[in-house]
Amino acid sequence: MSKIILTGDRPTGRLHVGHYVGSLKERVKLQNSGEYDEIYIMIADAQALTDNAEHPEKVRQNIMNVALDYLACGIDPEKCHIFIQSMVPELTELTFYYMNLVTVSRVQRNPTVKAEIKQRNFEASIPVGFFCYPISQAADITAFRATTVPVGEDQMPMIEQCKEIVHKFNSVYGETLTDPEIVLPSNKSCLRLPGIDGKAKMSKSLGNCIYLSDEEDVVKKKVMSMFTDPNHLRVEDPGQVEGNPVFIYLDAFCKDEYFEEFWPEYKNLDELKAHYQRGGLGDVKVKKFLNKVLQAELAPIRARRKEWEQKLPEVFAILKEGSKAAEAKAAETLQDVKAAMRINYF
Numbered sequence: 001m002s003k004i005i006l007t008g009d010r011p012t013g014r015l016h017v018g019h020y021v022g023s024l025k026e027r028v029k030l031q032n033s034g035e036y037d038e039i040y041i042m043i044a045d046a047q048a049l050t051d052n053a054e055h056p057e058k059v060r061q062n063i064m065n066v067a068l069d070y071l072a073c074g075i076d077p078e079k080c081h082i083f084i085q086s087m088v089p090e091l092t093e094l095t096f097y098y099m100n101l102v103t104v105s106r107v108q109r110n111p112t113v114k115a116e117i118k119q120r121n122f123e124a125s126i127p128v129g130f131f132c133y134p135i136s137q138a139a140d141i142t143a144f145r146a147t148t149v150p151v152g153e154d155q156m157p158m159i160e161q162c163k164e165i166v167h168k169f170n171s172v173y174g175e176t177l178t179d180p181e182i183v184l185p186s187n188k189s190c191l192r193l194p195g196i197d198g199k200a201k202m203s204k205s206l207g208n209c210i211y212l213s214d215e216e217d218v219v220k221k222k223v224m225s226m227f228t229d230p231n232h233l234r235v236e237d238p239g240q241v242e243g244n245p246v247f248i249y250l251d252a253f254c255k256d257e258y259f260e261e262f263w264p265e266y267k268n269l270d271e272l273k274a275h276y277q278r279g280g281l282g283d284v285k286v287k288k289f290l291n292k293v294l295q296a297e298l299a300p301i302r303a304r305r306k307e308w309e310q311k312l313p314e315v316f317a318i319l320k321e322g323s324k325a326a327e328a329k330a331a332e333t334l335q336d337v338k339a340a341m342r343i344n345y346f
């Protein structure tokens with residue numbers, strides 16, 4: 001069986017370091033492993049419209065931002081099809097047929113949907129399109145016969161819902177759809193990177209992000225304003241590293257060689273943590289180190305992004321080619337689906 005990847009992001013803003021450690025870095029690794037036959041990376045504009053119906057311009061503009069962030073991170077258009085979701089109308093048709101296989105109460109129980117409804121103050125009036133987005137996500141995944149879906153931990157309930165749709169479809173209409181597996185980052189701190197405000201998740205919609213395209217001084221300002229252990233008031237106080245955003249970021253980004261380069265007083269993160277926990281180490285020093293680590297990680301990404309910004313027509317061409325390839329693949333699956341349902345009349 002072919003090994004196929006489908007993954008993507010909503011074009012609701014520029015991509016941030018949470019996307020990077022939670023999903024993008026993993027994608028680049030899988031892309032370069034050479035183990036995958038086909039890789040599809042979707043800019044989910046149709047999904048973004050489900051909670052941005054009044055702001056199509058915002059979604060439209062961010063398609064290019066997301067594409068640039070992808071290329072900056074090392075997603076290689078020679079190895080991946082980067083495409084725009086709305087340019088593959090087959091996905092909408094698949095969604096329509098899958099809707100009949102899912103109950104309203106099942107979608108209501110989806111923990112990610114629940115959390116996002118709350119986050120967006122949709123409790124009293126949920127757009128139907130937004131409510132159905134887990135079903136459309138199942139269409140996206142199955143349309144490409146994806147075997148592997150590298151995404152962040154918040155997407156786990158979506159993949160479970162997708163698997164249920166696959167099983168239901170296959171049991172009602174006969175073996176047709178491919179069962180996907182989620183691939184999460186192996187580093188626990190990368191699963192759900194908190195925002196700089198210490199909130200549960202860094203998210204474009206919450207305005208608590210460090211963006212991949214932020215300039216050096218902006219990154220520094222954000223790092224220096226980060227939340228830490230609220231009980232670590234004086235330098236000599238013992239500090240807590242668990243749940244402390246600054247240390248979660250270090251867990252996600254720091255490599256031992258950064259100590260050698262920027263802070264040779266310690267050999268590794270464990271030594272730094274031990275000192276912080278004992279007391280006698282101020283937050284400002286740790287933040288300054290985190291800033292250096294982040295700058296080292298982000299500088300090459302920022303530079304590559306600037307290069308691509310000079311070649312926007314080339315980026316458009318990449319999206320066009322990618323969307324063409326994606327549509328061809330989705331059309332094949334749609335044909336199989338309709339054949340299985342025996343609704344292919346002519």
Ligand code: ATP
Pocket residue numbers: 008009010011012018019021022023150151152153154155190191192193194201202203204205206
């Ligand atoms: P929005 O607020 O518009 O939903 P978002 O910041 O949540 O935006 P998405 O486009 O919904 O970003 O997520 C894209 C991918 O990035 C998903 O695979 C998701 O799991 C992952 N991801 C998003 N935020 C984080 C985070 N803070 N930590 C780890 N992974 C994340």
Ligand code: MG
Pocket residue numbers: none
């Ligand atoms: Mg999201």
